[in-house]
Amino acid sequence: xxxxxxxxxxxxxxxxxxxxxxxxxxxxxxxxxxxxxxxxxxxxxxxxxxxxxxxxxxxxxxxxxxxxxxxxxxxxxxxxxxxxxxxxxxxxxxxxxxxxxxxxxxxxxxxxxxxxxxxxxxxxxxxxxxxxxxxxxxxxxxxxxxxxxxxxxxxxxxxxxxxxxxxxxxxxxxxxxxxxxxxxxxxxxxxxxxxxxxxxxxxxxxxxxxxxxxxxxxxxxxxxxxxxxxxxxxxxxxxxxxxxxxxxxxxxxxxxxxxxxxxxxxxxxxxxxxxxxxxxxxxxxxxxxxxxxxxxxxxxxxxxxxxxxxxxxxxxxxxxxxxxxxxxxxxxxxxxxxxxxxxxxxxxxxxxxxxxxxxxxxxxxxxxxxxxxxxxxxxxxxxxxxxxxxxxxxxxxxxxxxxxxxxxxxxxxxxxxxxxxxxxxxxxxxxxxxxxxxxxxxxxxxxxxxxxxxxxxxxxxxxxxxxxxxxxxxxxxxxxxxxxxxxxxxxxxxxxxxxxxxxxxxxxxxxxxxxxxxxxxxxxxxxxxxxxxxxxxxxxxxxxxxxxxxxxxxxxxxxxxxxxxxxxxxxxxxxxxxxxxxxxxxxxxxxxxxxxxxxxxxxxxxxxxxxxxxxxxxxxxxxxxxxxx
Numbered sequence: 001x002x003x004x005x006x007x008x009x010x011x012x013x014x015x016x017x018x019x020x021x022x023x024x025x026x027x028x029x030x031x032x033x034x035x036x037x038x039x040x041x042x043x044x045x046x047x048x049x050x051x052x053x054x055x056x057x058x059x060x061x062x063x064x065x066x067x068x069x070x071x072x073x074x075x076x077x078x079x080x081x082x083x084x085x086x087x088x089x090x091x092x093x094x095x096x097x098x099x100x101x102x103x104x105x106x107x108x109x110x111x112x113x114x115x116x117x118x119x120x121x122x123x124x125x126x127x128x129x130x131x132x133x134x135x136x137x138x139x140x141x142x143x144x145x146x147x148x149x150x151x152x153x154x155x156x157x158x159x160x161x162x163x164x165x166x167x168x169x170x171x172x173x174x175x176x177x178x179x180x181x182x183x184x185x186x187x188x189x190x191x192x193x194x195x196x197x198x199x200x201x202x203x204x205x206x207x208x209x210x211x212x213x214x215x216x217x218x219x220x221x222x223x224x225x226x227x228x229x230x231x232x233x234x235x236x237x238x239x240x241x242x243x244x245x246x247x248x249x250x251x252x253x254x255x256x257x258x259x260x261x262x263x264x265x266x267x268x269x270x271x272x273x274x275x276x277x278x279x280x281x282x283x284x285x286x287x288x289x290x291x292x293x294x295x296x297x298x299x300x301x302x303x304x305x306x307x308x309x310x311x312x313x314x315x316x317x318x319x320x321x322x323x324x325x326x327x328x329x330x331x332x333x334x335x336x337x338x339x340x341x342x343x344x345x346x347x348x349x350x351x352x353x354x355x356x357x358x359x360x361x362x363x364x365x366x367x368x369x370x371x372x373x374x375x376x377x378x379x380x381x382x383x384x385x386x387x388x389x390x391x392x393x394x395x396x397x398x399x400x401x402x403x404x405x406x407x408x409x410x411x412x413x414x415x416x417x418x419x420x421x422x423x424x425x426x427x428x429x430x431x432x433x434x435x436x437x438x439x440x441x442x443x444x445x446x447x448x449x450x451x452x453x454x455x456x457x458x459x460x461x462x463x464x465x466x467x468x469x470x471x472x473x474x475x476x477x478x479x480x481x482x483x484x485x486x487x488x489x490x491x492x493x494x495x496x497x498x499x500x501x502x503x504x505x506x507x508x509x510x511x512x513x514x515x516x517x518x519x520x521x522x523x524x525x526x527x528x529x530x531x532x533x534x535x536x537x538x539x540x541x542x543x544x545x546x547x548x549x550x551x552x553x554x555x556x557x558x559x560x561x562x563x564x565x566x567x568x569x570x571x572x573x574x575x576x577x578x579x580x581x582x583x584x585x586x587x588x589x590x591x592x593x594x595x596x597x598x599x600x601x602x603x604x605x606x607x608x609x610x611x612x613x614x615x616x617x618x619x620x621x622x623x624x625x626x627x628x629x
Contacts, residue, residue, distance in 0.1 A: 081224035089119045092213045096206050098194040105190035126172040136165040137179050138191040145188050147180040149202045176200045180211045182218040271347050278343045285327040303340050312344035321351050369441040369452055372498045392439050394492040396454050399461045399484050400501035402509045404448035406479040406518040430475040461487055461523040469521030479519035483509030547617035550600045565593045570615050
């Protein structure tokens, strides 16, 4: 083997460029080699070039196979579709040696095609272009489902040119373009492109290679779609399972409540037993309340959402007994809401049953009160035994209250008697319930109701009257006026005092209605000097103390003369100038005393109504002082 032939082997080993294989022939010719030697070198050169071309092809095929293998590996671990498509476009651009590669997808909803991935592009317009179906080189590929190549895009008449596409291609500077279809079955879903900014010829192997990448891209898109559909289906199934589990849990809770409430009814359970059962099942705190309710809002029988609580009325026959209140459950399932409403219904049934069972007891209570009113001379030992059976302590201080329903609704004359009878029954029923809860007595009397209720610690007769009017009015959802007597220290020790106290309570009730205070509750002490006239006790000292007691006490404490100043002030027609003459003091002194009186009695002490009461109290105080002297 000659030295020149060895040179060709070295060129092959080093992977020299094609031009480098001409050097041995040129050197031999320059050194004066003969024709035979030059012919052998030329033959060796051609053989070396063929070997080089073969090696180059194998290296290229190895790189292509490696790229395809990497793409398949990407598909096997598909996590991000965009990342896989970018890798495919990048490898296609690299292996084909083009300046630009890009991939477009069809948008069936919009009816056009859009750029999904670009590599090597510098034009924002090109990267954002959207093409109508069938337009441009991509439209031709999509129509025929076959690859197409153009050496010079703008001179190629085989496809439809549009201003939008041509403008974008020109902005990117593309000349030679190869496009292959992305197919799923027989459907073309997009196109993979390789392009150069100069005229070039794409070889058949390059077309096939780009087609292989397009197949991988189609598989990636199909796989991603299937994964998305699977995830969506799984999410829907999970949501459906959650709904089923939730509804199943709600139904189980409702069934459990039904069973427990049924058991409570059968075994004579009470209101608080129902509340405890519902609390345990619904996971919140349930309580029964019978005060502070807006009965009109709860009248439709549905539970109402109020802040962080739910309220369900406990009512029957148009009468509201109270409500079940569920706390700490701002969001309540409709079935659970219905469970609370059913529990309220069961509670109303229990209360009605208890009322039916207790009506006999209430009649006995009414009979005992009737005896105290009508036959106070009966055997007190028997009266005491009857009171003990009713758990009523008639030796404790009590108040007699007269109550009457003030109906405001209109009705025909024909049903007036029926309506009045029904009103009396409803009032007696509500009053009897109140009396039983407070361990008192109640009876229907004189078109209304009379109650004998014990006084609570620190409670006054006036406060009890107002509470009773509010309770009965709320229970009946109508105006109820209540008058109260002065406290009776021991109804059983002085049974004749009960009838007298009842007449006083009736007079207070009638006075409230005459004063247009229907629906209110009051005792004689609330009605000023009018109460003094109405009260049987004629509590003059109490009236004087309530009216001017603070001024009298101030004079006694400080040695001042405010009571005499008030008397002179009213006697002079409330004139400071005439008052100072009567008292022989400076007018400023009168002004200072009047200001002090205002601070003790309140700013309205000179108003006509209060001035009348104060002047009466001053006269009674003067009379009382004269008697004690």
